[in-house]
Structure formats: C-alpha cells, structure tokens
Amino acid sequence: MALPAVSITDKPRYExxxxxxxxxxxxxxxEFVKQYIDYLAMxxxxxxxxxxxxxxxxxxxxxxYPKLTEVGAWRDSTLIGHYWDLPQxxxxxxxxxxxxxxxxxxxxxxxxxxxITVVPEIEMPGHAVAALAAYPELSCSGGPFKVEGKxxxxxxxFCAGNEQTFAFLEDVLTEVIALFxxxxxxxxxxxxxxxxxxxxxxxxxxxxxxxxxNEHELQSYxxxxxxxxxxxKGRQIIGWDEILEGGLAPNxxxxxxxxxKGGIAAAKQKHxxxxxxGTHLYFDHYQGDRELEPTAIHGYSPLSKVYAFEPTPAxxxxxxxxxxxxxxxxxxxxxxxxxxxxxxMVMPRMAALSEVLWTQENQKNWDDFKQRMxxxxxxxxxxxxxxxxxxxxxxxxxxxxxxxxxATVSFETDAAGADIFYTLDGSTPTAKSLKYTKPFVxxxxxxxxxxxxxxxxxxxxxxxxxxxxSKALHKKISLTSAPSxxxxxxxxxxxxxxxxxxxxxxxxLGLLEKDLEAVIDLQQVQPISKISSxxxxxxxxxxxxxxxxxxxxxxxxxxxxxxxxxxxTNEEEGIMRKAVAAEFPETKTRYVxxxxxxxxxxxxxxxxxxxxxxxxxxxVTVE
Numbered sequence: 232m233a234l235p236a237v238s239i240t241d242k243p244r245y246e247x248x249x250x251x252x253x254x255x256x257x258x259x260x261x262e263f264v265k266q267y268i269d270y271l272a273m274x275x276x277x278x279x280x281x282x283x284x285x286x287x288x289x290x291x292x293x294x295x296y297p298k299l300t301e302v303g304a305w306r307d308s309t310l311i312g313h314y315w316d317l318p319q320x321x322x323x324x325x326x327x328x329x330x331x332x333x334x335x336x337x338x339x340x341x342x343x344x345x346x347i348t349v350v351p352e353i354e355m356p357g358h359a360v361a362a363l364a365a366y367p368e369l370s371c372s373g374g375p376f377k378v379e380g381k382x383x384x385x386x387x388x389f390c391a392g393n394e395q396t397f398a399f400l401e402d403v404l405t406e407v408i409a410l411f412x413x414x415x416x417x418x419x420x421x422x423x424x425x426x427x428x429x430x431x432x433x434x435x436x437x438x439x440x441x442x443x444x445n446e447h448e449l450q451s452y453x454x455x456x457x458x459x460x461x462x463x464k465g466r467q468i469i470g471w472d473e474i475l476e477g478g479l480a481p482n483x484x485x486x487x488x489x490x491x492k493g494g495i496a497a498a499k500q501k502h503x504x505x506x507x508x509g510t511h512l513y514f515d516h517y518q519g520d521r522e523l524e525p526t527a528i529h530g531y532s533p534l535s536k537v538y539a540f541e542p543t544p545a546x547x548x549x550x551x552x553x554x555x556x557x558x559x560x561x562x563x564x565x566x567x568x569x570x571x572x573x574x575x576m577v578m579p580r581m582a583a584l585s586e587v588l589w590t591q592e593n594q595k596n597w598d599d600f601k602q603r604m605x606x607x608x609x610x611x612x613x614x615x616x617x618x619x620x621x622x623x624x625x626x627x628x629x630x631x632x633x634x635x636x637x638a639t640v641s642f643e644t645d646a647a648g649a650d651i652f653y654t655l656d657g658s659t660p661t662a663k664s665l666k667y668t669k670p671f672v673x674x675x676x677x678x679x680x681x682x683x684x685x686x687x688x689x690x691x692x693x694x695x696x697x698x699x700x701s702k703a704l705h706k707k708i709s710l711t712s713a714p715s716x717x718x719x720x721x722x723x724x725x726x727x728x729x730x731x732x733x734x735x736x737x738x739x740l741g742l743l744e745k746d747l748e749a750v751i752d753l754q755q756v757q758p759i760s761k762i763s764s765x766x767x768x769x770x771x772x773x774x775x776x777x778x779x780x781x782x783x784x785x786x787x788x789x790x791x792x793x794x795x796x797x798x799x800t801n802e803e804e805g806i807m808r809k810a811v812a813a814e815f816p817e818t819k820t821r822y823v824x825x826x827x828x829x830x831x832x833x834x835x836x837x838x839x840x841x842x843x844x845x846x847x848x849x850x851v852t853v854e
Contacts, residue, residue, distance in 0.1 A: 354421075358388075517531050623646045
C-alpha cells in the first residue's frame with residue numbers, strides 16, 4: 232500500500248491538562264501510581280496533581296519530621312458506607328501507607344519520561360489533622376489528636392499564631408521542593424474552618440499585630456507568608472479557590488473548584504487559573520443512574536457533561552482569557568478503595584477531558600466523539616482496563632403532557648454503535664423486545680425498562696422508570712402550606728412521575744418544618760379504593776419520613792371522611808424512598824385530602840438534633 236507524504240501539525244489548546252489523584256483517603260502503591268501516570272500519557276495529559284496530605288493520612292516521607300509517617304500515615308479505622316448513612320459505622324481496620332523519598336523520586340522520573348509534570352499538594356492551613364496527630368503542638372489547642380477515619384471538614388487546623396507552625400511548614404516544603412521540580416507547589420487552602428483561630432489567643436494576637444480585620448484575612452496572611460517562602464525557592468504556589476478569600480497572594484495561581492466564579496475572579500486580577508469545577512470535572516461523582524452505580528460522593532457528571540465543558544469562560548475578555556492555563560479533573564477517593572474502582576471512575580471520562588483540552592471549541596463534535604470512542608473502548612478492553620460502561624446506560628426522559636393526559640418517552644445514551652430495546656411491563660428487556668427508533672407516547676401506566684445492546688448482548692445495566700397514569704394525573708392540586716421554592720411545585724405530585732433517591736432530581740416537593748396538607752380535585756364524583764403517596768428519607772440531610780399519613784375523601788370538598796391513618800416511628804435509618812399506600816372499601820368521592828405530619832425538628836439521637844426537618848413527597852396516585 233502506498234501512502235502520500237503528509238505533514239501533520241497538531242498542538243493542544245491548553246498548557247495545563249491535568250488529572251488529580253487523592254492517595255490519602257485510600258492509599259495506592261507506587262506501582263499503581265505509575266499505571267495511573269500511564270493512563271494520563273495514553274490520553275495526552277501532561278499534569279499529575281498528587282494529593283499527599285489530609286486529615287485521614289500523611290503520605291510523603293519528611294526526614295526532619297519522622298512522626299509524620301510513623302504516626303500520621305496510619306488510621307485505626309475507616310468509615311463504612313456513605314458519610315450520610317446513619318448510624319455511622321467503622322471497619323476498625325488499620326489503614327495507611329506512605330511513599331519514601333526514593334519512591335517519590337522514582338515516580339517523578341517515571342512521569343518525566345512520559346512528559347508529565349507531577350504537582351504535589353501539601354494541605355494548609357486546614358485538612359491537617361494527620362499532621363497534628365503527629366505534632367499536636369502545631370495546633371491551637373495542643374491536642375491530643377488521632378488520624379481521622381471519617382471524611383469531612385474538621386475544626387482543628389494549623390495554628391496561625393504559632394511561629395513553630397511556619398518553621399515546620401517551611402521545613403516540610405524545603406524537602407518537598409527538593410523532590411518535585413514542578414513550577415507549582417499546591418498548598419491546598421480549602422475548607423479551613425476558623426473556629427479554633429477565633430478562640431486562640433495566639434491567633435488573635437497575630438491578627439492584632441498584623442492589622443488583620445478578621446480570620447479570613449488571617450488565612451490570607453498565612454498563605455501569603457508561605458508563598459513568599461516558596462517564591463524564595465524559585466517556585467510558585469497554586470491553591471484551591473478559597474485562597475481568594477481575604478486577599479489573594481501576589482503570585483499565586485488558583486484552582487477553581489466551586490464552579491468557575493473563583494477562576495473568573497482570579498483571571499480578572501491577572502492571576503493564572505486552572506479550571507476544575509465540581510459541576511463537570513469531579514470524577515468521584517456519579518456517571519450514570521446513581522441507583523445502578525457504585526456508591527459515590529454525590530453529583531452527576533456523565534461522559535457527555537464532561538465533553539461539554541468549556542474551560543475558558545465567556546465572561547473573560549481576550550486579555551483575561553490568557554490567564555486560563557487549562558483544566559483538570561479531580562478524583563477524591565473517600566468511596567474509591569481499590570485500583571479497579573479508580574479505573575472505573577476515571578475512564579472513559581478521561582478521554583472526554585483530553586478532547587476538551589486539546590481541541591478548539593468550534594471543532595468539537597459530540598456525535599463524532601461518540602463514534603471514535605467505540606475504538607477507544609476496544610483499546611481499553613485490549614489493555615484490561617476496568618472502565619465504566621455507564622456511557623451505554625440508557626437515560627430515560629418521560630415528559631408528561633397535561634393537555635392530552637399522556638406522556639412522551641425518549642431514550643438516549645452517551646455511546647454510539649448500540650441498539651436500545653425496551654419493555655413497558657416491568658420485564659427485563661432483551662434483543663427481542665421493542666426496539667427504540669424514536670420518541671413514543673404512553674397513554675396508560677407503565678414501568679419502562681430499557682437497555683443498550685451490541686451484537687444482541689446487553690451492554691451496561693438496565694434503567695427503569697415508572698409512569699403512573701392514575702385518576703389523580705394532572706388534576707388540580709392545592710396545598711395549605713407553601714412548599715420550599717428550592718424544590719418542585721405542587722403540580723409535580725400529580726404528573727405521573729416518581730422521584731429517585733436524589734432529592735434534587737426535580738420530582739420532590741419539600742416542606743421545611745411544615746406538614747403537608749394537599750387536596751386533589753378529581754373533577755367529578757367517582758369510585759376509588761386506593762390512595763398512595765411516596766416520601767423520602769435522608770437523615771444526614773435532615774429529611775425524614777412522615778410520622779403520620781392521613782387519607783380522607785369528600786364529595787363536596789367541605790365535609791371529609793378519613794379512610795385511612797398510617798403512623799410511622801422513623802426506626803429505619805437508611806436512605807430510602809417509601810410509598811405509603813392505603814386500600815379501603817370502594818368509596819365515591821371527588822376530593823382527596825392527604826395530610827402528612829413532618830417530624831418537625833431532627834430527633835435528639837442525630838448530629839442535626841433540634842434543627843428544622845424536611846418532609847419530602849413525590850407522586851400521589853388514586854385508583
């Protein structure tokens with residue numbers, strides 16, 4: 232075969248094309264870190280952000296402070312399940328590990344050979360409990376502390392009024408800078424509560440001496456002081472967007488993770504920015520139907536959402552845009568304990584990130600990308616990569632039509648080359664089921680299940696949605712107490728669709744500390760024998776099942792007769808969606824009243840004790 236001579240010119244759109252890995256919440260050995268770097272190289276990414284310290288462990292050897300790894304690298308237990316699962320339980324198994332300086336050098340050299348820069352992160356002033364467990368004198372209170380086995384934000388941070396703190400951190404960074412030749416050293420700066428500083432005489436004295444107005448300015452002082460030291464070593468700092476608070480350090484770069492606002496603000500101040508918003512680039516978020524995916528922290532970032540991300544905000548002028556270095560995706564590992572799970576969470580989303588960072592916005596083409604990804608999946612298969620097949624998961628959209636009392640169903644996936652087959656009776660679809668070709672109409676109740684098939688075989692998992700076309704469908708509904716505007720409007724209770732275990736899915740009506748009293752007008756007197764309504768429980772978010780549900784009926788809307796009262800003791804503590812159904816002898820009625828009692832405030836046994844509680848309800852059906 233003869234090929235004509237060609238000249239190919241290609242270059243990435245952005246300078247910073249990054250992936251992050253948290254090895255603190257769960258520790259991964261050097262061999263896997265190298266493999267992770269190989270994955271970056273395979274996707275033409277050039278920056279590896281290595282998150283090495285946090286409350287749950289200290290993962291880098293510092294020769295001057297051996298207790299950091301002797302004590303700080305190990306925790307006695309680890310939280311089991313999700314943070315919001317109550318009661319919280321622990322595995323009581325010692326977990327930890329750290330990288331020696333020789334291993335660090337080995338990883339840095341390995342990355343350099345693949346044209347990848349390793350950027351280390353040493354957290355300060357917050358996320359420091361592991362360091363304080365080793366050296367409690369660096370805290371405001373003096374301890375004692377233990378390395379945390381739970382996730383979250385902790386009040387104990389490095390003491391900003393203690394000169395020993397800065398001497399310690401300068402010593403640590405001196406050794407870190409000697410190991411990492413990267414231009415930037417990441418100093419964290421995020422999620423640092425000010426409680427201890429407010430109560431600390433040394434911190435308050437520091438504020439008075441430096442003329443600082445508040446603790447936010449004290450954090451800015453802390454970061455700027457560390458920046459001067461890093462600059463003196465010929466390097467620059469980068470930190471999470473909280474370092475903007477109280478005044479940004481003169482030469483600092485910003486990682487914008489709480490959306491893109493922090494990045495926009497920094498670029499307008501002529502500071503370099505790496506965009507890494509949780510909305511699109513947190514790969515610890517769900518990438519498919521959360522009820523079918525492994526436990527994740529929260530959020531929803533499917534392949535299509537990652538591909539759609541635009542790192543350069545339109546709000547920036549041409550001059551300001553030059554301060555956007557690029558973007559990176561972050562992988563926090565609270566719920567990612569194994570190497571296989573890491574692969575599952577980052578791929579194939581890493582491929583979408585790569586295209587975002589290499590390709591000009593006007594040249595991106597989602598449909599073309601999906602087609603090309605078919606070859607990439609084959610590549611993953613050949614390499615034995617445990618990637619997620621969530622792109623094949625069918626997203627169902629059931630749109631309720633008020634005028635016709637029907638619903639339109641459509642399906643889509645983030646993958647090409649697959650056929651979608653579905654059923655309407657709740658049975659599992661096969662390649663012999665109904666084949667999807669275009670949106671279709673439902674005129675009666677259905678349990679819709681759909682799956683993607685390649686060569687007649689199911690790929691990924693089957694998704695399911697219920698459409699309840701009951702007598703209450705699209706009927707007029709009125710509430711005695713106004714619901715929260717943060718959630719759905721009352722009509723959502725009679726649209727035929729059900730909520731999931733995500734209270735923000737658009738199908739839940741929420742009432743804070745208030746009871747639900749809803750009246751549905753069926754428009755004419757007719758016989759009914761069953762009423763059902765569904766409720767949500769997520770105790771960590773102060774969402775409780777009702778203590779009582781009362782169903783009543785009336786022919787005239789004035790005089791009501793109770794047909795069923797159901798009480799609940801809130802003994803089950805898991806996250807759940809629960810239907811409360813009442814069957815009774817056939818009764819003629821026009822109006823249906825549902826009264827659900829809110830628990831009011833969070834009960835005494837929970838961390839949120841005494842705080843206002845939520846009551847959340849979705850579909851009401853009448854049969």
